[in-house]
Amino acid sequence: MILGVHESIAGGLAKAFERAVEDTASSIQIFTKNARGWSAKPLDPGEAAAFREAAARTGIPVIAHATYLVNLGTGEPQLREKSLAGLADELARCEALGIPWLVLHPGSNADLDRGIELIAEGLDEAIGRSGARKSGVLLETTAGQGTSIGWRFEHLARILERSKASGRIAVCLDTCHLYAAGYDLASPEGYAETMRLLDETLGLALVKAVHLNDCKKPLGSRVDRHEEIGEGLMGLQGFVPLLADPRLEQALGILETPEPKRYRENLDKLRALLPSRPPRPRRPARR
Numbered sequence: 001m002i003l004g005v006h007e008s009i010a011g012g013l014a015k016a017f018e019r020a021v022e023d024t025a026s027s028i029q030i031f032t033k034n035a036r037g038w039s040a041k042p043l044d045p046g047e048a049a050a051f052r053e054a055a056a057r058t059g060i061p062v063i064a065h066a067t068y069l070v071n072l073g074t075g076e077p078q079l080r081e082k083s084l085a086g087l088a089d090e091l092a093r094c095e096a097l098g099i100p101w102l103v104l105h106p107g108s109n110a111d112l113d114r115g116i117e118l119i120a121e122g123l124d125e126a127i128g129r130s131g132a133r134k135s136g137v138l139l140e141t142t143a144g145q146g147t148s149i150g151w152r153f154e155h156l157a158r159i160l161e162r163s164k165a166s167g168r169i170a171v172c173l174d175t176c177h178l179y180a181a182g183y184d185l186a187s188p189e190g191y192a193e194t195m196r197l198l199d200e201t202l203g204l205a206l207v208k209a210v211h212l213n214d215c216k217k218p219l220g221s222r223v224d225r226h227e228e229i230g231e232g233l234m235g236l237q238g239f240v241p242l243l244a245d246p247r248l249e250q251a252l253g254i255l256e257t258p259e260p261k262r263y264r265e266n267l268d269k270l271r272a273l274l275p276s277r278p279p280r281p282r283r284p285a286r287r
């Protein structure tokens with residue numbers, strides 16, 4: 001797994017790379033605008049160019065996280081329109097910045113079936129409106145708080161089946177959310193079972209990123225509270241099977257732990273769990 005962190009963009013988007021280097025991160029997640037507001041000034045071309053230059057110079061892969069206000073599951077017309085426009089704008093920003101994936105919480109609706117329909121249609125609509133040709137959406141697994149959708153792999157599979165934008169939608173796991181939703185990642189048997197279910201419903205190849213967070217609340221509590229690595233109920237050993245899994249070697253592993261000043265320490269703890277593998281034998285070039 002390519003271990004990194006969620007970095008602040010305070011002072012300009014390209015600043016995220018300076019922070020990443022200080023934190024020893026090998027990958028980054030950012031917000032492309034204020035995460036708690038709808039409005040944002042248009043992306044400044046100079047700022048976008050500086051961002052792309054820093055990405056090329058450092059070679060650090062980047063994903064973005066959408067604002068928390070977007071709810072594609074809602075049946076309320078005004079919030080739905082804001083959500084569609086907001087998501088389309090964020091996808092266009094990702095495209096302009098060369099960011100391949102935008103992580104999105106699928107949405108919420110007390111009626112699960114209706115919510116799933118609305119989310120699938122909303123994804124197609126927002127991707128179409130954005131004009132983006134390359135950037136797509138990573139649907140994040142949720143903790144299942146309140147009426148939020150996406151806390152069972154089946155929810156995401158049903159959204160993907162209904163959407164017409166296949167190829168532009170993949171998956172982001174969150175260890176804290178999975179654990180709170182009742183998937184016991186922290187034991188070797190529970191991990192194996194979780195991955196079996198994931199592979200059956202969605203396919204492991206769809207997992208492009210994993211949010212690495214310990215969990216303050218118990219297994220199956222359906223309460224989303226992130227904790228520092230090794231200080232929550234998953235515990236440091238709870239991350240061993242995930243980090244040792246060769247099927248997730250190419251995924252970005254992103255910390256979203258409470259204190260950014262502890263990112264470096266958390267990355268050190270997780271790196272110590274990565275198995276050291278012998279270099280892969282080179283395949284002969286195909287003719």
Ligand SMILES: [Zn+2]
Nearest residue numbers: 065103105140
């Ligand atoms: Zn998230």
Ligand SMILES: [Zn+2]
Nearest residue numbers: 140174211256
């Ligand atoms: Zn997350």
